[in-house]
Structure formats: C-alpha cells, structure tokens
Amino acid sequence: MSRMGQGSQPLVKWTGGKRFLTTILTELLPEKRGRYFEPFCGGAAFFFALQPEKATLSDTNEELINAYKVVRDDPTELYAAAKKLRNGKETYYEVRKSSPSTDIERAVRFLYLCQLSFNGIYRVNLKGEFNVPYGYKTSVIPFREDHILRCSKILANAELLVSDFAEVTSQAVADDVVYFDPPYTVMHSNNGFVKYNAKLFSWEDQKRLAVEAQRLADLGAKVIVSNARHKSISDLYPKFDEVVVERHSVIAASGAKRGQIEESLFVSRKK
Numbered sequence: 167m168s169r170m171g172q173g174s175q176p177l178v179k180w181t182g183g184k185r186f187l188t189t190i191l192t193e194l195l196p197e198k199r200g201r202y203f204e205p206f207c208g209g210a211a212f213f214f215a216l217q218p219e220k221a222t223l224s225d226t227n228e229e230l231i232n233a234y235k236v237v238r239d240d241p242t243e244l245y246a247a248a249k250k251l252r253n254g255k256e257t258y259y260e261v262r263k264s265s266p267s268t269d270i271e272r273a274v275r276f277l278y279l280c281q282l283s284f285n286g287i288y289r290v291n292l293k294g295e296f297n298v299p300y301g302y303k304t305s306v307i308p309f310r311e312d313h314i315l316r317c318s319k320i321l322a323n324a325e326l327l328v329s330d331f332a333e334v335t336s337q338a339v340a341d342d343v344v345y346f347d348p349p350y351t352v353m354h355s356n357n358g359f360v361k362y363n364a365k366l367f368s369w370e371d372q373k374r375l376a377v378e379a380q381r382l383a384d385l386g387a388k389v390i391v392s393n394a395r396h397k398s399i400s401d402l403y404p405k406f407d408e409v410v411v412e413r414h415s416v417i418a419a420s421g422a423k424r425g426q427i428e429e430s431l432f433v434s435r436k437k
C-alpha cells in the first residue's frame with residue numbers, strides 16, 4: 167500500500183460519510199500495510215483520501231457499486247451521458263421516475279440523485295424505489311468531468327464487490343487493513359441512528375461484525391471499526407482500544423436535534 171496520497175474528494179457525499187475522520191484514521195494505520203478493505207464502503211471517504219494501491223471496496227448497495235464500476239471503467243462514456251442533465255427540480259423528478267437498464271445510465275441516475283437529493287440521502291422504499299425529495303442545492307453542479315476522471319484513476323486498481331461484509335473480509339490476511347464503517351445501531355437507545363438504520367443493520371449484525379473484527383485482529387490484520395459511542399457497542403470490543411471523536415451531525419431530520427455527537431473508533435492492538 168502506498169503512503170498517504172494527496173487525498174481527494176469522494177465520488178459522492180454519503181450519509182454517515184467519514185471525510186472528517188480521514189486525518190485521524192490515517193494516523194492510526196501502521197507503516198507496513200497490505201491490501202485495504204472497506205466492506206461498508208458507502209462514499210468511501212477514507213479510501214479516496216488514502217488512495218491505497220491495492221484495495222477491495224464492497225457494499226450491499228448494488229446501485230452504488232455499479233456507479234463505482236462505471237466510473238472506474240467507462241468515465242468518458244459516463245460523462246458524455248450525464249453532461250446534459252441540469253440541476254433543477256423538474257429534471258430531478260424526471261430522473262427519479264426513470265428506470266434505465268444499461269449500467270452507464272443506471273450510474274448516471276444514481277450519481278445525479280445522490281448529489282441533489284435532500285441532505286444527500288440515498289434511500290429506497292420497500293419496493294426498492296428511490297424516494298428522497300429534491301434538495302434545492304441549486305449551486306451544486308451534478309457532474310464535473312475532472313472530478314469523474316480523478317475518481318476513475320483512484321479506483322483503477324480497486325476490486326469492487328456487492329456483498330455482505332463478512333464474505334469479503336474472509337479473504338483478508340495478516341498486515342491487511344480493514345476499515346469497518348457499519349450503519350450505526352445500538353442496543354436500547356432511541357438516538358437518531360437507530361431510527362434511521364435499525365432495519366438495515368440489526369443488533370445481531372453488530373454482534374456478527376464484532377466477532378469478525380476480532381477474528382481479523384487475531385490473524386494480524388489492522389482493524390478499525392467506527393461506531394456510535396455507546397456502552398453496548400464498547401462491550402462488543404473488549405480487546406480493542408477505543409478512541410472517541412466528535413462530529414457535527416446532520417443525520418437527524420429536525421434542526422433541533424443537530425449538533426455535536428460523539429462517535430468511537432475501535433482500533434485493534436498490535437499482535
């Protein structure tokens with residue numbers, strides 16, 4: 167893995183994105199690093215900042231992984247298909263209504279909606295339909311050719327998979343780096359994260375993740391897990407160091423609930 171690259175903006179702004187953490191995350195990494203795994207990659211903010219030479223990015227969101235593949239493999243075709251789309255309410259709802267069938271058109275639709283939706287949220291209803299309203303971010307330019315080409319270069323050697331986290335990390339070996347950034351759920355709490363993500367990632371999934379994180383740490387991989395700062399979560403990582411970080415939350419829907427919230431990073435110890 168290369169040393170810290172110059173850092174770059176992610177392809178998309180993703181709910182729960184970790185741009186604010188990239189400096190501290192980098193400081194937690196060892197000098198000697200093998201393959202970089204990000205199994206809940208979302209916007210993959212850390213990957214884009216770090217620009218590792220060998221990486222595996224994965225997520226259960228098929229549209230997201232399709233968009234990364236198209237940006238990696240066909241950036242010029244993507245831009246050609248996307249550049250006609252303007253930022254505006256009417257176009258937004260037209261794109262939202264459409265159901266394109268080619269990979270390139272699907273990536274255009276996904277990236278357009280992610281940039282311009284309310285709070286940059288990607289959310290589908292039970293029928294799998296994207297249902298977030300227009301966000302009125304009128305100054306955003308949905309597609310910039312230079313940005314797409316830059317992201318394409320960074321993604322050039324990345325393996326991209328639609329998968330549950332544990333299937334992917336079964337390939338990791340000693341000295342690999344695994345950064346887990348799951349949806350946040352905690353036990354017995356009514357903070358905003360539970361309401362937002364409970365169906366996507368259950369408490370059983372959190373326990374499954376902690377077991378996998380410990381297995382990887384035991385085999386000598388460097389493992390970092392981001393999660394909510396909550397005793398129920400800390401109890402899942404008794405052999406990891408806990409680093410508490412503060413962030414400004416924009417996840418809660420009402421302005422009153424926004425503010426500084428604490429998160430934890432669980433960092434495996436050197437074997």
Ligand SMILES: C[S@@+](CC[C@H](N)C(=O)[O-])C[C@H]1O[C@@H](n2cnc3c(N)ncnc32)[C@H](O)[C@@H]1O
Nearest residue numbers: 180182183184206208209210211226330331347
């Ligand atoms: C908090 S977001 C990751 C944010 C990301 N680190 C960033 O900087 O943008 C969590 C991601 O986990 C994905 N996800 C949910 N359940 C999953 C599972 N079982 N396995 C893999 N990915 C999953 C979601 O689709 C979502 O993209």
